[in-house]
Amino acid sequence: MKTINKSLDGLHSMLVNKEISCTELTKAFIKQMHCCEPRIQAFLATSEDTALMRAAEVDKKIANNESIGPLEGLPAGLKDNICMQGIPTTCGSHMLESFISLYDATVTKRLKDAGAIVLGKLNLDEFAMGSTTESSAFHPTYNPWDLERVPGGSSGGSAAAVSACEVAYSLGSDTGGSIRQPASFCGVVGLKPTYGRVSRYGVVAVASSLDQVGILSKTVRDNAQVLNAIAGYDPQDSTSITANIPDYTQFLENNVKGLKIGVPKEFFSQELTTDKAEVINKALETLEQLGAEIEECSLPHMKYAMAAYYIIAMAEASSELACFDGVRYGHRAEANDMIEMFKNTRAEGFGQEVKRRIMLGTYVLSSGHYEDYYLKAQKVRTLIKEDFNQVFSKYDALLGPTNPQTAPKIGESSDPLAVYLEDIFTIPANLAGLPALSIPAGFVQGLPFGMQLIGKHFDEGLLYRIAYTFEQNTDHHHQVPVLLREVN
Amino acid sequence: MKHVAHLARLKLNEAEIDLYTLQMNSILEYAARLQYIDTSNIEPTTHAVQLYNVMRDDEVKVSLPQNQVLANAPEAEDGFFQVPRIV
Numbered sequence: 001m002k003t004i005n006k007s008l009d010g011l012h013s014m015l016v017n018k019e020i021s022c023t024e025l026t027k028a029f030i031k032q033m034h035c036c037e038p039r040i041q042a043f044l045a046t047s048e049d050t051a052l053m054r055a056a057e058v059d060k061k062i063a064n065n066e067s068i069g070p071l072e073g074l075p076a077g078l079k080d081n082i083c084m085q086g087i088p089t090t091c092g093s094h095m096l097e098s099f100i101s102l103y104d105a106t107v108t109k110r111l112k113d114a115g116a117i118v119l120g121k122l123n124l125d126e127f128a129m130g131s132t133t134e135s136s137a138f139h140p141t142y143n144p145w146d147l148e149r150v151p152g153g154s155s156g157g158s159a160a161a162v163s164a165c166e167v168a169y170s171l172g173s174d175t176g177g178s179i180r181q182p183a184s185f186c187g188v189v190g191l192k193p194t195y196g197r198v199s200r201y202g203v204v205a206v207a208s209s210l211d212q213v214g215i216l217s218k219t220v221r222d223n224a225q226v227l228n229a230i231a232g233y234d235p236q237d238s239t240s241i242t243a244n245i246p247d248y249t250q251f252l253e254n255n256v257k258g259l260k261i262g263v264p265k266e267f268f269s270q271e272l273t274t275d276k277a278e279v280i281n282k283a284l285e286t287l288e289q290l291g292a293e294i295e296e297c298s299l300p301h302m303k304y305a306m307a308a309y310y311i312i313a314m315a316e317a318s319s320e321l322a323c324f325d326g327v328r329y330g331h332r333a334e335a336n337d338m339i340e341m342f343k344n345t346r347a348e349g350f351g352q353e354v355k356r357r358i359m360l361g362t363y364v365l366s367s368g369h370y371e372d373y374y375l376k377a378q379k380v381r382t383l384i385k386e387d388f389n390q391v392f393s394k395y396d397a398l399l400g401p402t403n404p405q406t407a408p409k410i411g412e413s414s415d416p417l418a419v420y421l422e423d424i425f426t427i428p429a430n431l432a433g434l435p436a437l438s439i440p441a442g443f444v445q446g447l448p449f450g451m452q453l454i455g456k457h458f459d460e461g462l463l464y465r466i467a468y469t470f471e472q473n474t475d476h477h478h479q480v481p482v483l484l485r486e487v488n
Numbered sequence: 489m490k491h492v493a494h495l496a497r498l499k500l501n502e503a504e505i506d507l508y509t510l511q512m513n514s515i516l517e518y519a520a521r522l523q524y525i526d527t528s529n530i531e532p533t534t535h536a537v538q539l540y541n542v543m544r545d546d547e548v549k550v551s552l553p554q555n556q557v558l559a560n561a562p563e564a565e566d567g568f569f570q571v572p573r574i575v
Contacts (some may be wrong), residue, residue: 438516
């Protein structure tokens with residue numbers, strides 16, 4: 001356990017100093033995976049053999065005294081909506097149960113180029129729709145901090161695997177909070193980068209104007225190192241941005257003096273109970289003592305964000321998922337004609353949450369409702385963006401809770417609208433395309449609780465700086481789940 | 489609901505129709521709050537980080553070989569995707 005529960009830098013220097021071979025290190029993570037998986041179930045598929053082959057190659061390089069990169073030989077996991085050539089990408093759905101990826105997603109390719117060793121594909125809510133990972137068609141994932149609770153979602157497997165030390169870091173995707181919320185529930189660091197910063201090529205889309213690939217890691221520095229590897233322009237993704245990518249580790253200074261941090265009062269609405277507000281207030285005090293200027297501000301249209309978000313997300317989802325028709329890939333149902341085949345295929349292949357969203361999305365896009373719902377939501381999206389422009393003319397970053405709750409128990413979340421409302425603090429950043437980072441802020445009744453930093457477009461570096469400073473001056477990220485103390 | 493299900497190419501059973509009607513009503517009722525905002529002079533946002541006319545040169549590039557493209561197909565024959573009778 002001591003071997004693998006290290007930062008990426010720590011693991012890297014063990015390899016470079018030949019304290020452990022890459023094969024031994026990979027085996028240690030695989031052993032951890034075997035210990036934890038019966039209880040956590042973060043993985044949908046593992047790629048142990050390829051991982052060990054890749055590790056042997058890294059060992060050869062080290063033996064020849066060749067230099068290795070910061071991620072080289074270190075084990076990673078991919079959310080199972082990110083393609084990796086030759087292995088399944090199921091999206092947690094029966095629809096894609098037998099689908100084998102024909103190519104690497106750009107982020108997968110970039111991780112491979114950086115020498116990462118992919119240990120497997122991680123569980124998620126079906127087609128990333130949900131916030132508990134319970135809607136996966138295969139099995140739920142359990143929170144390493146409390147096995148009766150969900151890890152959050154939709155990147156629940158990605159967060160649980162990092163938290164349980166089964167991988168050194170993982171990639172997830174975030175459409176309305178799907179990286180940040182599970183990061184908060186599992187006590188890890190989760191970044192949703194600026195829209196367009198990271199390529200989405202080869203990642204199964206559910207809401208193209210909102211989806212973004214991001215990183216779950218144990219520390220802020222780890223997160224920055226992985227962003228260095230995956231960020232940047234990709235001609236295969238027409239929404240990716242050509243701007244230069246800085247070295248994100250440069251921003252990691254233990255200093256927030258003079259930075260202006262706005263705290264939107266809407267984040268402290270009735271949804272947030274006192275004990276959770278206290279954790280965030282304490283974090284704000286810490287940052288203030290370290291020299292940051294903290295001030296209350298307002299995002300007046302935030303109360304409309306939820307409604308606008310779900311209309312846009314469901315409209316886009318109904319359109320994106322139209323490609324699952326049983327013709328080119330995925331499940332096909334028997335039928336006598338084409339239309340019946342489409343209908344039966346989709347009825348059998350999709351689960352309840354996916355069908356519900358397709359129905360709602362189709363409704364708000366249908367003739368007679370388009371203007372009242374979809375177009376209206378897009379206009380409200382403009383107002384929400386303008387709210388952010390306003391506050392960012394005055395503040396360097398915003399801070400608040402990542403979500404209103406700590407992890408709920410398995411089976412507790414049944415009313416769809418109530419579940420959607422839990423995303424209230426994370427969705428504004430998706431609507432405005434802003435980078436947002438969740439880091440452990442403290443604990444409420446033994447469960448991790450995250451705080452969220454939101455920055456200007458392309459200002460991931462500043463978020464890392466604030467988060468790093470907080471991390472260096474607190475010890476929340478050093479806490480490990482009880483499970484880890486048990487399995488070792 | 490049946491019309492929307494047809495548009496979405498989804499076969500729903502009666503229980504699903506009842507459940508979704510109930511759930512969609514409550515979600516749409518919640519979404520009705522948007523109607524109270526005056527957006528008469530507001531332009532819609534389609535993408536948060538706006539890009540215009542992303543173009544590339546019209547060049548033929550290597551694509552996946554036919555057998556691979558068909559590898560995931562539920563049914564294929566003679567290099568084609570096979571589907572049930574259309575007409």
